[in-house]
Amino acid sequence: MKFRVERDVLAEAVTWVARGLPVRPAVPVLAGVLVEAGADGTLTLSAFDYEVSARVTVAAEVSEAGTALVLGRLLSDISRSLPADKPVDVATDGNKVSVTCGSSRFALLQMPAADYPTLPTQPTASGTIDGSTFAQAVAQVAIAADRGDTLPILTGVRVEIEGEKVTFLATDRYRLAMREFTWNPSDGDASHVALIPARTLAETARALGQGGSVAVALGQAAGGDGLVGFEAGQRHSTSRLLDGEYPKVSKIFPTTSETEAVVKTADLVEAVKRVALVAERNTPVRLRFSDGQVAIEAGAGDDAQASEAVEASVDGPEIEIAFNPGFLLDGLGALHMPYARLSFTQALKPAMLTGQSEVDGSPEVSYRYVLQPVRLTS
CATH class of the missing domain: 3.10.150.10 (DNA Polymerase III, subunit A, domain 2)
Structure with missing residues (x-):
């Protein structure tokens, strides 16, 4: 694998993908970011911890197509510290991955890419939301979600969709927040109820809600668990849904x-x-x-x-x-x-x-x- 990419492009992409990497992963490879250089001149970076996935594709000058798995947080720290306004050359060299920018050179140890789990397939989009509306609505309700582990179901944001109307709801038993807004559903008769982990939803909204629109998809993972997907431009992410019956708190x-x-x-x-x-x-x-x-x-x-x-x-x-x-x-x-x-x-x-x-x-x-x-x- 060998490619050249702009420093700012690499730093932004790696930082976004690595933002949700587990601090103490269940298995070591889950601390990695999968780097895939395609013969079509694209560079895809992916991260997955069996609960949340993130993937972004950017343009690069690819000399040799290939794949490598390296520590994600380390690659993020390195890419952000590289000299500005200079291209970054990345290449595999035996069991190492070299990162060169100007006179700066780093060698990262490759992790076994064959052991890395396959990312879930992005569900078909259910509709789109204005990015700024999405970001604001999530921030307004996520503050009320429980941050403890006593009642895991309260750590989520309840999302209810009825046609063009979307309702976000969250509570930690001491406060309750609800935001209603409209979106553009693929099906005018759409009806969904989902419970999305508040922390994941908040991080996704901050990352994707900077502009344009965000496509939201509700479906199922390969194992049958509920899955929600988000897409904005070349950024894609998925999250497993929380399972359980959310308390009927609207009467409060x-x-x-x-x-x-x-x-x-x-x-x-x-x-x-x-x-x-x-x-x-x-x-x-x-x-x-x-x-x-x-x-x-x-x-x-x-x-x-x-x-x-x-x-x-x-x-x-x-x-x-x-x-x-x-x-x-x-x-x-x-x-x-x-x-x-x-x-x-x-x-x-x-x-x-x-x-x-x-x-x-x-x-x-x-x-x-x-x-x-x-x-x-x-």
């Missing part, structure tokens, strides 16, 4: 409210960040909504204390409520709207957060974030 969304408050999102974010500086781990911040303002406090007794007031438009009875500051900031940061609307029923009932473009406008309910309050101790 409040349908009525006693008190509603509208506040500038940026002002509330900055105030909560400042007040939360004195909040010890797992200690909530307290918010008191009254006529014309929201007062934010943290700390009590002999502990450090902080307070701040932010102008707000409040409709309904005064209410005092406490939240985990990190969870509250996650929701506010995901709104991407100038104003935040907080809707309450009671101090210990879930509160709903939505965004709106104007202080007197209507809430944008395509994204809803529900947060469970923390019980205040006397």
Whole structure:
């Protein structure tokens, strides 16, 4: 195998493919990136850990077609450190792979490519989503997915497709996020429900949602397990789906409210960040909504204390409520709207957060974030 490729092209391709490589692979070859140089002048890089696969094809000057398997993270580190604006020459030499760029030269040990697993076949596309919409929607809901291992099913994002409507849903039992949007289905009567690992979905959305459109495909792997595929340009990835029945959490969304408050999102974010500086781990911040303002406090007794007031438009009875500051900031940061609307029923009932473009406008309910309050101790 022997080829020449632009340094930036190689670095970007290897970094993208290697981003999800396991730190402690079940078998050593899964730490590798498969490099395939084709006689047609293409270079394909692949990675697969039996759960997630990634593949990208770029143009290269191929002198000798061939295949090699090398440590993916090492190749990524090397390619990003090479001198800029110079071509990279890669060639196999016995059991080594040489990487040369200018006066820089590296020799990587080849891994047994014959032992590398075959990547799953990309399912037929079910439809396409605007890249920026896809990236934003995933980021808005993935923050609410569970990061622990106690309930693996909650580490996923539930994706429901009905015709042109797509609904993303995630919860970790303390907050719940839902985003609705439209896409372009291949079949107008399409109906799918899938549970995609949130971490994989978030990484994929960040990598593929930079522009253009993303093709999404739902199908099955060779063993019969559910499989989702994503494609944007020459980048392809697949992920096995989580198996199990997702809890029916939609009923948690409040349908009525006693008190509603509208506040500038940026002002509330900055105030909560400042007040939360004195909040010890797992200690909530307290918010008191009254006529014309929201007062934010943290700390009590002999502990450090902080307070701040932010102008707000409040409709309904005064209410005092406490939240985990990190969870509250996650929701506010995901709104991407100038104003935040907080809707309450009671101090210990879930509160709903939505965004709106104007202080007197209507809430944008395509994204809803529900947060469970923390019980205040006397």
